[in-house]
Amino acid sequence: MEWLYLVIGIAVLGVIALVGLVTTRVRGSKRDLPGASTDVLAPPRPQQTPPAPADTTEAPEAPVETPVEPAAPTLDRPEKASSRLVRLRQRLAGSNALGRGLLGLLSRDKLDEDTWEAIEDLLIGADIGVGPTQELVERLRERLRVEGGAADARAVLREELIALVDPTMDRSLQVSGADGAPGVVLVVGVNGTGKTTTVGKIARILVADERSVLLAAADTFRAAAAEQLSTWGERVGVEVVRGPEGGDPASVAFDAVRTGIEDGVDTVVVDTAGRLQNKQGLMDELGKVKRVLEKQLPVTEVLLVLDATTGQNGLIQAKVFAEVVDVTGIVLTKLDGSAKGGIVVAVQRQLGVPVKLVGLGEGPDDLAPFDAAAFVDALLS
Numbered sequence: 001m002e003w004l005y006l007v008i009g010i011a012v013l014g015v016i017a018l019v020g021l022v023t024t025r026v027r028g029s030k031r032d033l034p035g036a037s038t039d040v041l042a043p044p045r046p047q048q049t050p051p052a053p054a055d056t057t058e059a060p061e062a063p064v065e066t067p068v069e070p071a072a073p074t075l076d077r078p079e080k081a082s083s084r085l086v087r088l089r090q091r092l093a094g095s096n097a098l099g100r101g102l103l104g105l106l107s108r109d110k111l112d113e114d115t116w117e118a119i120e121d122l123l124i125g126a127d128i129g130v131g132p133t134q135e136l137v138e139r140l141r142e143r144l145r146v147e148g149g150a151a152d153a154r155a156v157l158r159e160e161l162i163a164l165v166d167p168t169m170d171r172s173l174q175v176s177g178a179d180g181a182p183g184v185v186l187v188v189g190v191n192g193t194g195k196t197t198t199v200g201k202i203a204r205i206l207v208a209d210e211r212s213v214l215l216a217a218a219d220t221f222r223a224a225a226a227e228q229l230s231t232w233g234e235r236v237g238v239e240v241v242r243g244p245e246g247g248d249p250a251s252v253a254f255d256a257v258r259t260g261i262e263d264g265v266d267t268v269v270v271d272t273a274g275r276l277q278n279k280q281g282l283m284d285e286l287g288k289v290k291r292v293l294e295k296q297l298p299v300t301e302v303l304l305v306l307d308a309t310t311g312q313n314g315l316i317q318a319k320v321f322a323e324v325v326d327v328t329g330i331v332l333t334k335l336d337g338s339a340k341g342g343i344v345v346a347v348q349r350q351l352g353v354p355v356k357l358v359g360l361g362e363g364p365d366d367l368a369p370f371d372a373a374a375f376v377d378a379l380l381s
């Protein structure tokens with residue numbers, strides 16, 4: 001019996017050993033299958049790329065992002081006043097017909113009475129005025145007679161014309177107040193002479209000279225004038241004080257000077273209306289504007305704007321304005337469109353005040369400080 005138990009035990013052990021061997025073989029063969037996976041729906045694994053070799057060069061730095069500032073409005077850079085008359089001298093083309101005409105006559109071999117008469121006609125035609133014409137002709141006759149053939153007609157004419165225009169007059173603009181207070185420039189003139197345009201151009205001259213400026217749109221009569229002035233101001237970053245259309249011009253002027261004092265600007269330039277029904281209305285309004293301005297600060301300059309193409313009419317206007325306000329300087333506009341440069345002499349004689357600025361075109365920087373010698377040189381060029 002014992003041997004039977006022994007045989008059964010050996011047989012059981014053999015079976016166990018056989019089953020264990022088969023299981024191990026099956027597992028081993030599964031592990032060896034390429035791509036074997038427990039889940040067939042799983043997406044194929046992305047192929048692993050070998051790690052890049054270590055880069056020994058420095059990686060470029062990522063650009064640093066700077067915050068974008070809102071674009072500042074681009075402002076005009078007005079031309080310096082000193083270079084303007086030279087640039088604009090060819091604009092006096094109409095007037096230099098006068099210079100050429102005079103030189104042609106004076107260069108004749110014989111200066112007879114007919115020639116002197118022709119010279120007089122030329123001068124009067126150029127609006128120099130009767131008195132200054134006679135004075136000039138007398139001086140020329142005298143000098144050419146005394147100096148005789150040795151005289152250089154051109155040089156003599158140049159000297160005498162400069163003397164007539166008067167280089168001794170103070171033509172500087174009074175744009176500064178006392179003790180650091182703003183200077184106040186009051187601009188007057190009949191409408192259409194180029195007054196508003198001139199105020200805009202004066203602002204540019206001051207800005208080019210690095211002065212701070214405030215404009216007062218005290219021409220409340222014409223709505224477009226305030227708009228026009230604002231456009232001039234915006235181009236050079238100058239503030240414009242405005243009032244309601246048809247409002248009191250004196251109150252706009254007052255507000256502007258108060259703002260100018262508060263802001264500490266160098267100069268306040270005041271535009272005024274010129275379109276008034278009668279002389280009394282004009283007197284009342286301009287007188288009031290000036291009085292109201294002077295409650296706060298003295299007016300340092302009163303500029304009268306005259307259109308050079310209007311000839312005698314301009315002289316009559318000049319007289320009326322001079323009665324209303326103390327004009328301290330004249331701005332002659334549209335000299336580019338006029339053959340009558342002689343008006344410079346006539347108006348200075350009439351008012352006894354200097355031409356300080358001349359308008360020689362519609363461009364923003366076509367307003368130049370007046371200079372007697374440069375003007376005469378342009379006439380004779």
Ligand SMILES: Nc1nc2c(ncn2[C@@H]2O[C@H](COP(=O)(O)OP(=O)(O)OP(=O)(O)O)[C@@H](O)[C@H]2O)c(=O)[nH]1
Binds near residue numbers: 192219360
């Ligand atoms: N050719 C030329 N034109 C000029 C000159 N100055 C001004 N003008 C022109 O003259 C016209 C009238 O100018 P404004 O400034 O509007 O005249 P204003 O006197 O202010 O007129 P109101 O505002 O109605 O009183 C405009 O077309 C200007 O461009 C100049 O020197 N030469």
